[in-house]
Amino acid sequence: MEKKNISIAGAGLVGSLLSIYLAKRGHKVDVYEGRPDARKKNIGGGRSINLALSDRGLKALAGVGLDQKVLDKMSIPMYRRVMHDKEGNLSYQPYGKEGQAINSVSRSGLNAMLVEEAEANGVTIHFEQRCKAIDLESATARFENASGESQEVHADLLFGADGAYSAVRKAMVRTDRFSYSQEYIDHGYKELTIPPGANGEFMMEKNALHIWPRGNYMLIALPNPDASFTCTLFFPYEGNPSFSSLDSLAKARAFFDEQFADALALMPDFDEEWENNPNSSLMIVRCFPWTRNGKVALIGDASHAIVPFYGQGMNSGFEDCTALNRLMDQYGDDWAAMFKAYEIERKPDGDAIADLAMRNFVEMRDLTGDADFLLQKKIEAKFSKKYPTKWTPLYSLVTFSADVRYSEALALGKKQDGLMAEIMAMPNIHEIWDSEAVETKMLALAEKL
Amino acid sequence: MEKKNISIAGAGLVGSLLSIYLAKRGHKVDVYEGRPDARKKNIGGGRSINLALSDRGLKALAGVGLDQKVLDKMSIPMYRRVMHDKEGNLSYQPYGKEGQAINSVSRSGLNAMLVEEAEANGVTIHFEQRCKAIDLESATARFENASGESQEVHADLLFGADGAYSAVRKAMVRTDRFSYSQEYIDHGYKELTIPPGANGEFMMEKNALHIWPRGNYMLIALPNPDASFTCTLFFPYEGNPSFSSLDSLAKARAFFDEQFADALALMPDFDEEWENNPNSSLMIVRCFPWTRNGKVALIGDASHAIVPFYGQGMNSGFEDCTALNRLMDQYGDDWAAMFKAYEIERKPDGDAIADLAMRNFVEMRDLTGDADFLLQKKIEAKFSKKYPTKWTPLYSLVTFSADVRYSEALALGKKQDGLMAEIMAMPNIHEIWDSEAVETKMLALAEKL
Numbered sequence: 001m002e003k004k005n006i007s008i009a010g011a012g013l014v015g016s017l018l019s020i021y022l023a024k025r026g027h028k029v030d031v032y033e034g035r036p037d038a039r040k041k042n043i044g045g046g047r048s049i050n051l052a053l054s055d056r057g058l059k060a061l062a063g064v065g066l067d068q069k070v071l072d073k074m075s076i077p078m079y080r081r082v083m084h085d086k087e088g089n090l091s092y093q094p095y096g097k098e099g100q101a102i103n104s105v106s107r108s109g110l111n112a113m114l115v116e117e118a119e120a121n122g123v124t125i126h127f128e129q130r131c132k133a134i135d136l137e138s139a140t141a142r143f144e145n146a147s148g149e150s151q152e153v154h155a156d157l158l159f160g161a162d163g164a165y166s167a168v169r170k171a172m173v174r175t176d177r178f179s180y181s182q183e184y185i186d187h188g189y190k191e192l193t194i195p196p197g198a199n200g201e202f203m204m205e206k207n208a209l210h211i212w213p214r215g216n217y218m219l220i221a222l223p224n225p226d227a228s229f230t231c232t233l234f235f236p237y238e239g240n241p242s243f244s245s246l247d248s249l250a251k252a253r254a255f256f257d258e259q260f261a262d263a264l265a266l267m268p269d270f271d272e273e274w275e276n277n278p279n280s281s282l283m284i285v286r287c288f289p290w291t292r293n294g295k296v297a298l299i300g301d302a303s304h305a306i307v308p309f310y311g312q313g314m315n316s317g318f319e320d321c322t323a324l325n326r327l328m329d330q331y332g333d334d335w336a337a338m339f340k341a342y343e344i345e346r347k348p349d350g351d352a353i354a355d356l357a358m359r360n361f362v363e364m365r366d367l368t369g370d371a372d373f374l375l376q377k378k379i380e381a382k383f384s385k386k387y388p389t390k391w392t393p394l395y396s397l398v399t400f401s402a403d404v405r406y407s408e409a410l411a412l413g414k415k416q417d418g419l420m421a422e423i424m425a426m427p428n429i430h431e432i433w434d435s436e437a438v439e440t441k442m443l444a445l446a447e448k449l
Numbered sequence: 450m451e452k453k454n455i456s457i458a459g460a461g462l463v464g465s466l467l468s469i470y471l472a473k474r475g476h477k478v479d480v481y482e483g484r485p486d487a488r489k490k491n492i493g494g495g496r497s498i499n500l501a502l503s504d505r506g507l508k509a510l511a512g513v514g515l516d517q518k519v520l521d522k523m524s525i526p527m528y529r530r531v532m533h534d535k536e537g538n539l540s541y542q543p544y545g546k547e548g549q550a551i552n553s554v555s556r557s558g559l560n561a562m563l564v565e566e567a568e569a570n571g572v573t574i575h576f577e578q579r580c581k582a583i584d585l586e587s588a589t590a591r592f593e594n595a596s597g598e599s600q601e602v603h604a605d606l607l608f609g610a611d612g613a614y615s616a617v618r619k620a621m622v623r624t625d626r627f628s629y630s631q632e633y634i635d636h637g638y639k640e641l642t643i644p645p646g647a648n649g650e651f652m653m654e655k656n657a658l659h660i661w662p663r664g665n666y667m668l669i670a671l672p673n674p675d676a677s678f679t680c681t682l683f684f685p686y687e688g689n690p691s692f693s694s695l696d697s698l699a700k701a702r703a704f705f706d707e708q709f710a711d712a713l714a715l716m717p718d719f720d721e722e723w724e725n726n727p728n729s730s731l732m733i734v735r736c737f738p739w740t741r742n743g744k745v746a747l748i749g750d751a752s753h754a755i756v757p758f759y760g761q762g763m764n765s766g767f768e769d770c771t772a773l774n775r776l777m778d779q780y781g782d783d784w785a786a787m788f789k790a791y792e793i794e795r796k797p798d799g800d801a802i803a804d805l806a807m808r809n810f811v812e813m814r815d816l817t818g819d820a821d822f823l824l825q826k827k828i829e830a831k832f833s834k835k836y837p838t839k840w841t842p843l844y845s846l847v848t849f850s851a852d853v854r855y856s857e858a859l860a861l862g863k864k865q866d867g868l869m870a871e872i873m874a875m876p877n878i879h880e881i882w883d884s885e886a887v888e889t890k891m892l893a894l895a896e897k898l
Contacts, residue, residue, distance in 0.1 A: 173631070176633075176730050177633045177686070177730050178631075178633070179630075179631060179632045179633045180629075180630065180631050181628075181629065181630030181631070181632070181735075182622070182627075182628060182629050182630070183628045183630070184625075184626040184627070184628050237626070281625050281626050286630075
C-alpha cells in the first residue's frame with residue numbers, strides 16, 4: 001500500500017479518531033485544529049450537550065482498541081429513561097434488554113483521550129490553526145494562527161472533520177452541483193446543572209437518563225462522573241412558553257417551579273445559569289456529494305450534522321470511520337473509487353439518522369409522557385425478549401445493533417409502526433396486553449417484517 | 450411618508466422592476482449591478498432559457514404601467530403546446546381558454562427596457578459594481594469595480610435582488626438560525642438554435658411552445674422575434690442517455706437523429722453549438738427568513754430560485770414586487786413590520802412554486818406524451834369551459850390567475866388530482882369521456898373542491 005500525506009481539518013472527536021485509523025495504516029497524518037489545545041486551556045462550557053456513547057461508537061473505538069478504555073475510564077452506563085411528571089412522580093422505560101445501556105461520557109474527556117492516542121500513534125496535531133481557504137483540486141489548505149501567520153499545506157488527501165460549520169464544506173458549497181442544506185429547527189437549548197449533594201452523592205438515580213417530557217418541550221439530565229447532572233432544556237425560541245416569553249428571571253423561575261419543580265429544587269445555581277448560559281440553536285446539515293476530485297472528503301458533522309435527540313451525533317461520525325476503514329481495505333490505493341463508494345454508502349445512512357433524530361425528539365418530549373406509547377414499547381420489549389430473532393425494537397436497532405445500517409433501521413421501524421398500530425387497535429389493549437391473544441397476533445405480524 | 454435611501458443589489462429583471470416601484474413612491478434608489486451595462490456590451494449567450502411571461506408577471510408590470518408596452522414590443526404569444534413524437538407527428542394541448550397565452554420574451558430585451566424605465570424614473574444604476582461584503586446590521590454594502598476600487602454604501606434599506614447566487618443572501622447564510630438549501634437536480638440543460646428559414650420565416654408553428662417529451666428528458670423550443678427558435682435540451686448529467694454518455698459529437702448527432710430527427714433537421718449549427726454551448730446546472734434555492742433587522746430583504750431568485758419548467762421564475766419574482774407594493778401601502782413607514790409581513794406571506798408561495806415547477810418537469814418531459822394524461826387534461830378543460838366558476842385547471846390557476854396565491858393553487862391542484870383519479874378510473878373512460886355520465890360525475894366531484 002502506498003503511504004500518503006494526509007491532512008485532516010478538525011481535531012474534534014471524529015477527526016482525532018479518523019487520524020488514529022489512518023496512522024495505524026502507516027500514513028503520515030497531520031491534523032489542524034482551530035481551537036487551542038484543551039489540555040492546556042479550558043474551553044467552552046454551557047454548550048456541550050453530554051454525549052451518549054452506544055454500540056456504533058463503541059464498535060468504531062474497538063477498531064483501534066479503545067472501546068474498553070473509554071468504558072472503564074470515563075463512562076456512566078444509563079440503563080433506562082426515568083420520566084418525571086409535573087408532580088415529581090417517576091416512571092421508567094428500559095433502553096434495551098437487561099444489561100444494555102447507553103453511556104454518558106464527557107465530550108472534553110473523550111476528546112482529550114483521542115488526541116493523546118493520536119499523538120501516541122504518530123499523528124501530528126497542530127492547534128490554533130484556523131482553516132482560511134481550501135483548494136479542492138489540489139487538496140491544499142491555508143491555515144492561520146492567532147497571530148495572523150498563515151501556512152499553505154499541500155497533501156495527497158484532505159479530510160474535512162471540522163464539524164457542522166465546516167470550512168472544507170464551505171469551499172464545496174461554492175462549487176457547481178453541490179447540494180447543501182442547513183435547517184434550523186424551531187427549538188434551541190440551554191444548559192443547567194444539578195450539582196452533587198453535600199457528601200458528593202448523585203441527587204437523582206445515577207444510571208439513568210432523566211426526562212421531563214412536556215409536550216412541545218422537555219428538560220433532560222445526564223449523569224457526570226463528578227456526581228453532577230448536566231441538564232438541558234430543549235425549548236422553542238418563539239411562542240408561549242418559549243425563550244422569548246420567559247423574558248425575565250422571575251418568569252423563568254416561576255415557569256420551572258410549575259413545570260420542573262423537582263429539578264429546580266436541585267439547582268442551586270439556577271438564577272446565575274439561566275442568566276449567563278446562552279440559548280443555543282440546533283441545526284441539521286445535509287449535503288452531497290461528500291467528496292471532490294478523489295482527494296477531499298467530508299466526515300462526521302461536516303457531512304451530516306443532526307439534532308442530538310437520538311444520542312447518535314458522535315456515534316454516526318464514528319461509524320463513518322468504521323465504514324472508511326472497511327472501504328480502505330477493499331479499495332487499496334484507489335482512493336478516488338473508495339471516496340465514491342464511501343459517499344454512496346454513507347449518504348442514505350446520514351439522511352436516515354437525521355430523520356430518526358427528529359422523530360426521537362417528538363418521542364422524548366411528548367410520547368414518553370403518553371400511556372399508549374409506553375404500553376406499545378412494553379409490548380414490543382416483552383415480545384422481543386421472548387422472540388429475539390423475530391423483533392428488535394427500533395431504538396435497539398439504532399442504538400444496540402451496530403451492524404444494521406441506519407437506513408435499514410429507519411425502514412424497519414416504519415414497518416413496525418404500522419404493525420404495532422394494529423396491536424394497539426385491539427379492544428381493551430391496556431387490559432389484555434400481556435395475554436396470549438396479543439402474543440399470537442404479534443407472531444403473525446412479525447412474519448411481515 | 451418618509452423618503453428613504455434604498456440600495457438594491459442586482460439590476461436584473463426583478464431588481465430593475467423593484468427599483469421602479471420604489472422610485473415611484475418617492476424614495477432615492479441606487480441599484481448596484483456586477484455585470485457591465487448590457488446596452489454597451491453584449492453579454493452571455495447559450496445560457497438564457499427564454500422567458501415565458503404570464504399573468505402574474507404582467508400584473509406586476511401593470512403596477513408601473515409597463516405591461517402593454519412589453520406585450521406590444523417584445524412578446525410572442527404562445528397559445529398551446531405542440532408535442533413532437535419520434536416520428537415527427539404532432540399533437541396539441543392548449544394552455545388555457547381561447548385567447549389565453551403565455552408570452553415568449555427575451556431576457557436581455559426585457560431587462561434593457563426595465564433599466565431604461567428605472568433611469569427614466571430617477572433611479573441611479575451603477576454597473577460593474579460587484580458586491581463584496583454586506584453588514585446586515587447597518588444595511589451597508591461594499592462594492593468593487595473592475596479596477597479593484599471599492600466603495601462602502603450605507604443606506605436605510607438594502608434589497609438583495611442579486612439572483613440565485615445572491616451575495617446578500619450569502620451574508621445571511623452565515624448568521625445564526627438562517628435556514629438555507631441549494632439543491633441541484635439530476636438534470637442540466639444545453640441550448641441549441643433553430644434559425645429562421647431562407648426567407649426569414651419561422652420553421653415551425655410560431656405561436657406555440659414546442660416539446661419533444663421523451664420520458665426522463667426532453668427538448669423544448671420557444672419562438673423569438675427574429676423568427677428563430679431557442680431550443681433547450683433538459684437532460685440527465687449521468688446515466689444512459691446523459692451528457693456523460695454522449696461523450697462525442699458523433700454520439701450526440703446519432704442520438705438526436707434517433708430521438709429528435711425533425712428538430713435536428715432544422716439545426717444547421719448543431720455541431721458547433723453542441724461542442725461550444727455549456728451544459729448548465731439547475732438549482733432550487735430555499736431559505737428563511739428573507740429579511741434581517743428590518744433593514745435588509747431578499748427578493749426574487751435570491752430568496753426562491755426555482756427550476757424553469759413552469760415558466761414562473763421571473764413571474765414569481767415580479768409577484769414579489771406586487772406583494773411588497775401592497776404591503777408598503779398597508780404598513781406605511783413601519784418597514785420592520787412590513788418586512789416581517791412580506792416574508793411570512795411570500796415564503797409559502799415561494800415554496801409552492803418551487804414544488805409546482807418540479808411537478809411540471811415530470812409533466813412536460815413524460816406525461817405530455819401520455820394518452821391518459823392528455824385525456825384527463827381534455828376532460829378538465831372541457832368541464833372548465835362549460836362551468837368556469839366550478840373548476841379551474843391547475844395550469845390556469847398558476848399561469849392565468851394572478852390573484853390566486855401559488856400556495857392556494859398547489860393545494861387546490863392536489864385536491865383536483867385526487868378527484869380526477871376517480872374520473873380516470875371510470876370504465877372505458879377513453880370512449881365515454883365526452884358523455885353526460887362523466888359530466889354528471891365531474892359536477893358532483895367539483896362540489897368537494
